[in-house]
């Protein structure tokens with residue numbers, strides 16, 4: 770059991786905090802300086818957080834060099850894992866670093882949010898990116914981007930969201946449609962502990978399935 774030391778270390782060691790919140794039972798992976806946390810109010814299933822164990826790390830630049838390396842190694846492992854586990858087409862990797870950047874919890878954390886071809890709705894922060902003219906290099910990248918922009922980009926998707934059924938079209942439905950804050954529900958500890966157990970066993974399988982992942986442990 771490659772990760773069994775992780776499982777033991779989470780339960781046996783000292784309590785884990787996310788700022789002032791005691792979250793030990795919501796942690797599904799822990800490395801030397803970092804942990805992965807299931808979200809209290811996920812935007813979509815698989816929305817998790819990568820957090821440094823040291824609660825005095827408010828912002829990215831507070832990490833020491835060893836902490837930064839461990840933080841990014843964990844990000845590399847869990848980003849791959851969540852994409853595999855939730856069969857995501859893309860992943861938002863987001864740090865809201867500082868109150869003016871939208872950070873509401875004063876403890877560094879990186880959001881990992883699974884994204885799918887159909888759920889580009891309601892992500893207000895992506896208006897700007899719609900006009901990004903990056904010269905995608907991946908073979909299917911441009912096709913997917915054209916597809917995304919084809920129906921009028923994010924704005925049109927927003928109109929077609931489950932919230933506002935613009936021009937009578939069938940709105941996007943399903944668990945993977947990004948919800949606005951008003952529709953995000955705070956989950957119970959029982960729900961989150963179940964997700965932790967599921968993710969821990971699946972992460973074990975994932976790491977066992979691809980030897981090259983061990984470099985991020």
Ligand SMILES: Nc1ncnc2c1ncn2[C@@H]1O[C@H](COP(=O)(O)OP(=O)(O)OP(=O)(O)OC[C@H]2O[C@@H](n3cnc4c(N)ncnc43)[C@H](O)[C@@H]2O)[C@@H](O)[C@H]1O
Pocket residue numbers: 787790792795806807808809810811812818863864865871872873874875880882890891892893894947948949950
């Ligand atoms: N005790 C606890 N245990 C576990 N999780 C806890 C927790 N207390 C708070 N959180 C969790 O901590 C995060 C704080 O994020 P934050 O400090 O960056 O500030 P928030 O505004 O709360 O973050 P979110 O609204 O979750 O935004 C996350 C990312 O998704 C983006 N986003 C938000 N709503 C979106 C939407 N409808 N569409 C697309 N993107 C969206 C945001 O721009 C950002 O990049 C939240 O996700 C909260 O649920």
Ligand SMILES: [Mn+2]
Pocket residue numbers: 871950
């Ligand atoms: Mn928010």
